[in-house]
Amino acid sequence: MPPADGAVLARREAIVKALRAIVPGEGVIASAPEMRPFESDGLTAYRQTPMVVVLPETTRQVSQVLSFCHGEGIKVVPRGAGTSLSGGALPLEDGVLLGMAKFNRIKDIDFDNRVAVVEPGVTNLAVSNAVAHAGFYYAPDPSSQIACTIGGNVAENSGGVHCLKYGMTTNNVLGCEVVLMNGEVLRLGGKHLDAEGYDLLGLINGSEGLLGVVTEVTVRILQKAETQRAVLVGFPTSEDAGACVSAIIAAGIIPGGMEMMDRPAIHAVEEFVHAGYPLDVEALLIVELDGPAAEVDHLIERVEKIAKECHSMTCRVSTSEDERLLFWAGRKAAFPAVGRISPDYFCMDGTIPRARLPEVLAAMKVMSEKYGLRVANVFHAGDGNLHPLILYDSNRPGEVERAEDFGAEILKLCVKVGGVLTGEHGVGVEKRDLMPVMFSEIDLNAQQRVKCAFDEKGLLNPGKVFPVLHRCAELGRMHISGGKLPFPDIPRF
Amino acid sequence: MPDILKPRDAKEVEDAVLWALGNDKALEVAGQGTKRAIGRPSQTDMTLDLSGLSGVTLYEPAELVLSARAGTALAEIEALLDKNNQQLAFEPMDYGPLHGLAPGQGTIGGAIAANLSGPRRIKAGAARDHFLGVTAVTGRGETIKSGGRVVKNVTGYDMCKVLAGSWGTLAAMTDVTIKVLPKPETQSSVVIEGLDDPRAAQAMAAALGSACDVSGAAHLPDHVVSYFDGLPGAAAATVLRLEGVAPSVEHRQAVLATLMKNFGPVSLLDEAQSRALWQSVRQVKPFAAPAARERPLWRISTAPSKGHEVAAALTPAAQMYYDWGGGLVWVAMPFVDEPDAASIRAVVKSLGGHATLVRAQASLRASLDVFEPQDAGLAALSKRVKEGFDPKGVLNPGRLWAGV
Numbered sequence: 001m002p003p004a005d006g007a008v009l010a011r012r013e014a015i016v017k018a019l020r021a022i023v024p025g026e027g028v029i030a031s032a033p034e035m036r037p038f039e040s041d042g043l044t045a046y047r048q049t050p051m052v053v054v055l056p057e058t059t060r061q062v063s064q065v066l067s068f069c070h071g072e073g074i075k076v077v078p079r080g081a082g083t084s085l086s087g088g089a090l091p092l093e094d095g096v097l098l099g100m101a102k103f104n105r106i107k108d109i110d111f112d113n114r115v116a117v118v119e120p121g122v123t124n125l126a127v128s129n130a131v132a133h134a135g136f137y138y139a140p141d142p143s144s145q146i147a148c149t150i151g152g153n154v155a156e157n158s159g160g161v162h163c164l165k166y167g168m169t170t171n172n173v174l175g176c177e178v179v180l181m182n183g184e185v186l187r188l189g190g191k192h193l194d195a196e197g198y199d200l201l202g203l204i205n206g207s208e209g210l211l212g213v214v215t216e217v218t219v220r221i222l223q224k225a226e227t228q229r230a231v232l233v234g235f236p237t238s239e240d241a242g243a244c245v246s247a248i249i250a251a252g253i254i255p256g257g258m259e260m261m262d263r264p265a266i267h268a269v270e271e272f273v274h275a276g277y278p279l280d281v282e283a284l285l286i287v288e289l290d291g292p293a294a295e296v297d298h299l300i301e302r303v304e305k306i307a308k309e310c311h312s313m314t315c316r317v318s319t320s321e322d323e324r325l326l327f328w329a330g331r332k333a334a335f336p337a338v339g340r341i342s343p344d345y346f347c348m349d350g351t352i353p354r355a356r357l358p359e360v361l362a363a364m365k366v367m368s369e370k371y372g373l374r375v376a377n378v379f380h381a382g383d384g385n386l387h388p389l390i391l392y393d394s395n396r397p398g399e400v401e402r403a404e405d406f407g408a409e410i411l412k413l414c415v416k417v418g419g420v421l422t423g424e425h426g427v428g429v430e431k432r433d434l435m436p437v438m439f440s441e442i443d444l445n446a447q448q449r450v451k452c453a454f455d456e457k458g459l460l461n462p463g464k465v466f467p468v469l470h471r472c473a474e475l476g477r478m479h480i481s482g483g484k485l486p487f488p489d490i491p492r493f
Numbered sequence: 494m495p496d497i498l499k500p501r502d503a504k505e506v507e508d509a510v511l512w513a514l515g516n517d518k519a520l521e522v523a524g525q526g527t528k529r530a531i532g533r534p535s536q537t538d539m540t541l542d543l544s545g546l547s548g549v550t551l552y553e554p555a556e557l558v559l560s561a562r563a564g565t566a567l568a569e570i571e572a573l574l575d576k577n578n579q580q581l582a583f584e585p586m587d588y589g590p591l592h593g594l595a596p597g598q599g600t601i602g603g604a605i606a607a608n609l610s611g612p613r614r615i616k617a618g619a620a621r622d623h624f625l626g627v628t629a630v631t632g633r634g635e636t637i638k639s640g641g642r643v644v645k646n647v648t649g650y651d652m653c654k655v656l657a658g659s660w661g662t663l664a665a666m667t668d669v670t671i672k673v674l675p676k677p678e679t680q681s682s683v684v685i686e687g688l689d690d691p692r693a694a695q696a697m698a699a700a701l702g703s704a705c706d707v708s709g710a711a712h713l714p715d716h717v718v719s720y721f722d723g724l725p726g727a728a729a730a731t732v733l734r735l736e737g738v739a740p741s742v743e744h745r746q747a748v749l750a751t752l753m754k755n756f757g758p759v760s761l762l763d764e765a766q767s768r769a770l771w772q773s774v775r776q777v778k779p780f781a782a783p784a785a786r787e788r789p790l791w792r793i794s795t796a797p798s799k800g801h802e803v804a805a806a807l808t809p810a811a812q813m814y815y816d817w818g819g820g821l822v823w824v825a826m827p828f829v830d831e832p833d834a835a836s837i838r839a840v841v842k843s844l845g846g847h848a849t850l851v852r853a854q855a856s857l858r859a860s861l862d863v864f865e866p867q868d869a870g871l872a873a874l875s876k877r878v879k880e881g882f883d884p885k886g887v888l889n890p891g892r893l894w895a896g897v
Contacts, residue, residue: 202654
């Protein structure tokens with residue numbers, strides 16, 4: 001992390017006082033025990049007590065807090081529910097932790113335009129619940145949807161199991177109000193489609209809290225499909241399961257969800273949830289079809305046929321809503337299930353071209369032996385997003401480091417086969433130092449110039465995403481050499 | 494006519510931009526130039542013609558991914574996808590015929606740079622939503638890459654998004670990777686006849702809010718309805734498209750027809766009629782007609798329930814129709830030299846959204862805002878973003894806004 005600013009820490013008392021003037025009462029938390037709940041997010045291996053926690057309630061307060069910090073050169077880390085798995089909300093010793101939990105109102109539900117306008121502290125699931133009475137829901141559904149908030153979803157561009165068909169957060173957000181680090185309040189988009197001018201909303205989605213603090217979000221809501229049914233298919237090899245996924249898509253079918261688990265994950269889950277998963281298979285696929293019953297029945301027949309052609313060992317179609325939910329219960333409990341068989345685990349998040357899955361799984365087996373650590377895999381098979389869970393025990397000396405090295409090697413392999421470092425969890429602190437595996441210095445500098453356009457002083461969530469933060473003045477410089485045409489051969493007309 | 498530079502590969506694009514930087518020259522970035530007449534007229538010294546960067550470099554149908562050089566003809570890509578029963582789900586419309594050019598031209602880079610979409614925008618998104626990865630040369634003469642070839646990717650800022658719809662003002666794209674999707678097996682449409690604009694907006698809201706998975710919702714008022722293909726009658730038509738596997742389309746058509754009977758007389762279009770109709774909706778056919786071709790054309794994006802309010806604010810001689818459930822309004826003004834920007838800007842400001850003057854004489858485009866004017870804060874941020882990519886204003890300077 002960036003070194004703590006001694007001058008800021010020395011002024012801590014005055015800073016807390018100034019912040020209390022902006023956010024009165026319990027909105028400023030400065031005592032160590034009360035700040036403890038904020039010292040880490042979902043990536044619990046990293047912990048840091050912030051200088052002070054501020055919990056504003058209005059956009060005006062957010063603007064004033066940021067404006068004050070901007071003027072004083074104080075760093076700010078925004079936080080939603082703190083469920084980030086990449087350390088995106090990890091506090092800074094010399095920084096203000098800006099908690100957005102009090103922004104918890106649903107401001108407008110507009111069925112005619114099929115949007116909901118919500119504050120960023122509203123949980124993902126609460127949006128769906130608020131519109132469920134009219135048969136609507138909000139499509140992106142990260143596993144943490146009970147707890148994670150829309151503000152955090154925007155920051156991380158969260159996905160979920162249904163993104164292949166329904167998109168990620170960025171495809172489902174139409175507008176937001178955002179406060180820049182200097183306190184300026186901007187509105188991007190609204191209830192209409194597409195940006196006016198540059199698609200800055202597209203930049204805010206997935207910016208990991210480095211560009212601005214979101215204070216209001218307009219999301220699309222969709223009418224629920226009439227029917228959902230799931231097929232549970234077991235395969236003798238992961239190659240067969242992978243081939244089946246490809247064959248389903250090649251047949252022109254885009255399932256609502258398509259999830260894969262490997263043998264260690266199946267066993268951990270079955271012991272925990274008793275979902276009735278077959279234990280003698282190497283890979284298990286859940287394929288969910290949604291739509292009118294006529295469509296779902298038609299497609300399920302085709303999926304069953306394709307599965308058989310791909311050497312499926314078992315194939316069960318859900319015959320009731322309870323059974324469908326049971327199929328999913330196992331998959332959705334994969335992380336806690338693995339948590340039961342190991343004191344600690346890291347959840348990795350690479351994406352790979354789907355066809356490379358067997359080779360990546362095989363390489364992981366070799367790595368597992370090399371590092372002496374177990375690994376279980378769950379996989380959003382439709383879109384190639386892989387979640388290897390690396391099992392370790394932090395009480396055993398050296399195991400955390402080994403687990404981290406194992407994880408890094410997996411992610412490097414993902415990039416090598418044409419994939420990326422993170423599919424939906426974000427770079428944060430966790431994968432920050434791996435960014436050069438995917439990007440050149442020129443690429444990273446171009447991204448940082450975007451950061452400079454939003455936050456010239458680099459005060460908003462520094463230490464995340466970029467391995468080295470350059471000063472904006474330095475990034476702005478240009479060295480032009482030339483005068484002579486360096487391309488005498490380019491055809492000219 | 495400015496000089497044309499036609500690079501043969503990505504390296505030559507970089508060379509060209511570096512040369513422009515070194516010589517204080519500004520470049521017009523173009524593919525096949527089909528959208529050249531959109532935007533403020535740029536003061537450029539030379540055209541950087543990217544149509545020489547051509548060819549599909551990767552296509553894996555089962556992975557739903559395609560990569561191509563940015564100058565590859567869109568028609569070539571669409572034909573290749575079609576052979577594999579796939580498509581660009583964002584259904585890019587074609588600005589060419591609206592500007593008197595032959596249909597079916599344009600490049601994939603141009604489609605992305607203009608963030609094109611079509612009637613399916615409401616369900617499948619625009620080019621931005623399918624744009625997975627890019628290599629581009631910024632106005633600093635640096636080659637950058639962002640994104641990748643996988644759908645799920647949050648590694649670093651989503652630079653693809655800001656390049657989509659940037660009209661070549663930030664970087665010259667050299668290679669792009671897009672998500673492709675299966676083509677629906679069949680389609681049909683439900684037509685409700687004789688609705689006025691506000692009632693049509695309600696009908697479309699009911700249809701889009703149903704579980705029928707409508708993939709196109711347009712309202713074609715009686716003064717333009719005869720220009721559209723596939724429709725039997727001459728009364729105003731509110732049209733709803735259903736796509737998918739046959740049993741599903743059949744089922745949803747029955748459900749939707751019943752639902753829509755509450756609004757007016759309903760008729761059904763078969764697959765061929767439906768295809769013809771939506772092709773003409775996608776291509777803005779009434780306003781590409783020779784009689785209309787010189788007239789100023791606006792493209793307005795607003796909240797779907799508000800679109801019909803645009804009409805009330807304009808002269809009755811303005812012609813218009815609605816796509817995207819009412820959220821996209823195409824407006825043709827009656828007089829060649831009078832786009833009536835003041836009325837349009839005022840109504841869009843009150844409704845929310847944005848308006849683009851996609852067709853007008855160059856002199857008008859030089860003196861009026863073509864794109865939606867931004868408030869001070871947003872304008873300043875846009876300018877800073879532009880300067881991060883292109884500090885010297887080498888690429889399409891002033892095309893979006895004066896001084897940017």
